[in-house]
Every structure is written in structure tokens, then in C-alpha cells.
Amino acid sequence: MSDINVTPLVDVMLVLVVIFIITAPLLTSSIRMELPKTDAATPAEAPKFVTLAVDKSGQAFFNDKPVTQEQLAARLAETAARNADTEVQLRADQAVPYGRVVEVMGAAQKAGLNKIGFVADTGKTGS
Numbered sequence: 001m002s003d004i005n006v007t008p009l010v011d012v013m014l015v016l017v018v019i020f021i022i023t024a025p026l027l028t029s030s031i032r033m034e035l036p037k038t039d040a041a042t043p044a045e046a047p048k049f050v051t052l053a054v055d056k057s058g059q060a061f062f063n064d065k066p067v068t069q070e071q072l073a074a075r076l077a078e079t080a081a082r083n084a085d086t087e088v089q090l091r092a093d094q095a096v097p098y099g100r101v102v103e104v105m106g107a108a109q110k111a112g113l114n115k116i117g118f119v120a121d122t123g124k125t126g127s
Contacts, residue, residue: 049087049117050079052108056093058100069107076111087115 027127050074053061062075079086088108094103108116 027119047062048083049089051089052104054092054096054100056061056095058096059106073107073111076108076113084112086113087117088113089117089119
């Protein structure tokens with residue numbers, strides 16, 4: 001029984017894919033335009049973030065400054081009033097009880113800041 005050898009077909013197809021990958025970006029940037037200028041079109045500002053840290057004693061820090069729970073709630077509310085899309089980067093010592101971390105997260109969510117990112121160590125040590 002004779003079989004069709006598809007190896008040359010696969011080789012040709014791979015060459016075509018490489019050609020399309022290389023030429024596609026060149027085709028999209030070939031149109032030269034002089035765009036109109038306006039003051040209304042301002043570039044979007046970079047995403048902002050605040051850092052919350054909780055040390056092993058349970059002390060909360062807002063942007064590396066110690067705060068009480070009431071001060072934390074007030075600062076988070078001020079931040080949310082300025083920009084509700086502000087990200088909260090939460091760092092907590094591994095010895096901190098889970099309940100304390102949840103309290104800090106709850107304060108951020110109550111203030112209206114729902115983007116919370118957890119910061120962890122990569123575990124790599126430099127030599």
C-alpha cells in the first residue's frame with residue numbers, strides 16, 4: 001500500500017507561516033497619516049497603587065507609614081475618592097494571623113478599592 005508523503009507539504013506550510021509572521025507587522029504600519037491635534041485627547045495616566053503592609057505584630061502600614069485601623073480606613077477612603085481604580089498591593093508577614101489580613105482587606109473593599117494584589121517573595125536568594 002502506498003502512502004502519501006506529507007513531509008514536503010508540512011515544510012512548505014511552515015515556511016509560509018514564517019513569511020506571514022514576518023510580513024504582517026510591516027503591512028499594518030505602512031500607512032502614513034498626519035493625525036489632527038486636540039487638547040481633549042490626553043494619554044491615560046499610569047495605573048496607580050498604594051501599598052498596605054502588616055508586620056508580624058499585626059501593625060498596619062499605609063505606604064510604609066504606621067496607621068491605626070481608623071486611620072487606615074480614612075486613608076483608603078481618600079484614595080478611593082481620588083481614583084476608584086487604584087490597586088492595593090498587600091504585603092503581610094507569614095506570621096500574621098489570617099483574621100488580621102482579612103480585616104485589612106475588608107477595610108480596602110469597604111472604602112471601594114476592589115483591586116487587591118498580594119505581594120510575595122520569589123524565594124530566590126542572591127549570592
